[in-house]
Amino acid sequence: MSLPILVVMVVxxxxxxxxxxxxxxxxxxxxxxxARAALERFTVDFPDLRPATVYLTEDGGAAFLDLGQGRTGxxxxxxxxxxxxxxxxxxxxxxxxxESKVLSLRFKDFTWRGGRFAFADAAAVQxxxxxxxxxxxxxxxxxx
Numbered sequence: 001m002s003l004p005i006l007v008v009m010v011v012x013x014x015x016x017x018x019x020x021x022x023x024x025x026x027x028x029x030x031x032x033x034x035a036r037a038a039l040e041r042f043t044v045d046f047p048d049l050r051p052a053t054v055y056l057t058e059d060g061g062a063a064f065l066d067l068g069q070g071r072t073g074x075x076x077x078x079x080x081x082x083x084x085x086x087x088x089x090x091x092x093x094x095x096x097x098x099e100s101k102v103l104s105l106r107f108k109d110f111t112w113r114g115g116r117f118a119f120a121d122a123a124a125v126q127x128x129x130x131x132x133x134x135x136x137x138x139x140x141x142x143x144x
Contacts, residue, residue, distance in 0.1 A: 031060040038063030045084040055124040095133040
């Protein structure tokens with residue numbers, strides 16, 4: 001078989017495989033439609049917890065759930081799946097406002113570094129920042 005024919009066959013095969021994955025839903029991204037969807041998704045992994053308030057990002061890519069006792073639940077879209085975590089201010093390396101409605105979070109956990117989260121209103125941003133900002137928490141007393 002000649003090299004040009006082989007190249008055409010390989011390129012065609014790869015193109016067909018990529019197209020098949022795309023058209024069968026393999027490239028679809030998930031989205032949190034509303035607060036109820038975020039609650040339902042969080043409950044799958046943490047059925048015993050009952051969040052008080054849900055703060056959904058503007059694009060539906062993440063939700064922060066107030067769990068009380070200094071804990072915050074997180075549901076974040078990653079491709080067509082969801083990452084769910086429970087975090088505390090001790091897990092946060094840096095929390096800062098980028099704009100009035102945009103929060104930047106960097107976590108200490110190397111498996112999930114955080115990101116930039118845009119909210120629809122400034123009150124939601126302030127509530128999430130207040131619950132996760134390590135600077136707003138009381139300093140720990142060191143044992144002497």
